[in-house]
Amino acid sequence: MDHAATSWPKPQSVLDAMMDSMTAAAGSPGRGTHSMSLQAGRTMNKARLELSKLLGFRNPNDVAFTQNATMSLNLAIKGLLKPGDHVITTMLEHNSVRRPLEFLKRTQGIEVDYVEVEPSGEINLESVARLFRVNTKMVIAAHSSNLLGCILPVEALSQLAHQHGAVMLVDGAQTVGNYPVHVEKLGIDLLAFPGHKGLLGPQGTGGLYIHPELQLEPQMHGGTGSQSDQPEQPDIRPDRYEAGTPNLPGIAGLAAGAAEINRIGVENIYNHEWKMTQTLISNLQHIKGIRLLGPALGQPRTGIVSFVLENQDPAQTAFQLDRQYGIAVRAGYHCTPLGHEMSQTKDTGAVRVSVGYTTQEHEIEALIRAVSALAKA
Ligand SMILES: Cc1ncc(COP(=O)(O)O)c(C=O)c1O
Known part of the structure; x- marks a missing residue:
């Protein structure tokens, strides 16, 4: 009964997909035209498609794969914020939100307000509204607290964020795969999630949904198999945020886990x-x-x-x-x-x-x- 840390047992379909990715479809995705490489690319696409179905976004390429929710949160926070920006977040955040913010506070002069949350998950929205300033760039909230299990009002927070020209980042570590999350309906601009909790995939997998109109600064630069003659990281998605050979067995497992969630509902x-x-x-x-x-x-x-x-x-x-x-x-x-x-x-x-x-x-x-x-x- 430690599913909030990492889910177990994993479905047989997840184990089979992982094994298959290392036997039948073991090429490097996006980096060759031979059959095994193409098959590996299809595995990656399947994962994006299942996630777009589950999380309610239109373009499957708007998700970037990472190693866990922490890496996704770091990409969202460090990829968007600039010196002098202000952030509103909650006191219930995980260290995977708080530590990157405190790091940017110390090194780049980012300002942060942490708001209180009731044990039920309620937040005084009027007092949040009063915290906005001209330099408020981002609102960040966990969708559900990993300590209390309460569900936070992310839709109301995203409305407030948008009214003030800020971006809404949601930490979906405890909801994606366990609780309905629809990024368009909830007004989520950035959704960080692990692959190894509610999605039933293996450890070492995660992702970040990035709204099509948002451009983040990549935190990792290198080979993508695309626009290889260019010195800069490509603009195209998901390549911009996925430098280096991906964790294909992990993502194959994640795709099967997400498919299982879509099947069960x-x-x-x-x-x-x-x-x-x-x-x-x-x-x-x-x-x-x-x-x-x-x-x-x-x-x-x-x-x-x-x-x-x-x-x-x-x-x-x-x-x-x-x-x-x-x-x-x-x-x-x-x-x-x-x-x-x-x-x-x-x-x-x-x-x-x-x-x-x-x-x-x-x-x-x-x-x-x-x-x-x-x-x-
Ligand atoms: C709310 C919340 N955010 C972030 C994380 C970090 O997730 P990961 O271990 O996948 O980086 C967790 C994991 O425990 C969590 O519960």
Whole structure:
């Protein structure tokens, strides 16, 4: 139950596609005209097509592949911001947003405002509106918090951003593949996502959707197999953002994972995961000495349920869940120090349980029994 870190198990179709990419279609994509190279190129195109279907963008070439959500966020943030720009973001952001911003603050004089978020995911939009300045270039929000599981109002934030001429960057690490995300409907200009969480692909994969009218400064320069006589990185997409030979086996797995999500339907995945979290919360809330974080019972949330047991170190709780009960959860600090500050878990961290589409009712029941026993210990 650590799907929020990386999903497991991966579907058989993902494993098969990865193996196939190293046997039948093992050429270098975009770098040759022989059959295996063309087949490799088709694998890359399939991944882009599945993602455009899932995430609601028209041109499959508007997605650039990366190694993870962190790399996508770095490309979006460092590729767009210039010295003196101002950014509005939230206190629930992952370090993959906060650290690049703090780096640019220190090295380029970028200014950053971090806004508070309620445990339910609500944000006071009027106070956000007051933060805009003439130099506000970007609004950044996680679509769902990796600590609380709450869902943030990205559509309302993107409307505010656009009213003030700013770009909306969404960190989709906890929603892409788990919760409906439609970039056009939500007004998202940049969407960073991992391939290895909700999309069910392997580790070492991720992507960034880039609105067709946005041009980012590439963070990596080099061979693309296109316009090879030119000294500059090409303008054409996705080549501009994908220097070097890609992770073909990884992207083949990512394509199969995204196809699996499209086949099942992301709403069905969300509904299943939500049901699992509701069973979990409705039982855990009766345990004496437990403090549950995030949205209340009945409210929307992704598959994340974090908690703290009175007088118990979360690391110890997680260790016992693993060693005594064979249940994998994550404990400690979840790469979101301001999020811990807001949820008063700065000194302790928290135990984070996260479910996936394959999580079964009996596994939830086993977890509830184990946490009840540990709370009494
Ligand atoms: C909200 C959020 N953003 C970013 C990341 C970073 O993702 P990755 O490990 O794929 O770089 C994570 C992963 O835990 C996350 O939960």
